[in-house]
Amino acid sequence: MPKITFIGRDGSRTEVDAEVGRSVMEVAIENDVDIEAACEGSLACATCHLVVDPAWYTKLDEPSEDETDMLDLAFGLTPTSRLSCQLRVTEDMDGISFTVPEDI
Template sequence: MATMTFVEADGTEKQVDAPVGMSILEIAHRNSVDLEGACEGSLACATCHVIVDPAWYEKTGVISEDEEDMLDLAYGVEDTSRLGCQLIMTEELDGLKVRVTDEM
């Protein structure tokens, strides 16, 4: 089992178990992290927008054109922004750190 850290909007860090194969959105919901995911992971919104710690961003893989299009709708996008529903936990991401945005 991998672990990851969510940095919540208020700055609180929450380290959680992160099963390989689950999306960051699913992991957030399993651990009561305030990450909306209004479309339930169907890549139809940007409410699961997270900002990946720069040290981890390159390890998250290639971002799809569809994800880029949805991120265009998100508030506060940064260079390391991703959608939590599209970011799948792998063994290589053990220790991943992402920040939850405070605006949807």
């Protein structure tokens, strides 16, 4: 299982084993990462927004147009922001880290 690290708003780090095929959002919620995920992964909000470590961003599939449109509504948007509900865990993600953005 790939290891994923979530970095909280306070800088705390949570490293977890992530099941391949699950969404990053599901992994985050199951491990008490502080994201809301209000729409439960239906791409209807931006409350599962996470910031991808820049070294990893280009290794991920590009966001869809729908995801990009929804990200425009996210607080704390960065050039490496993604909606965690749209990212599926793969073996290639071993070592990736995501930061929970500031809740402005």
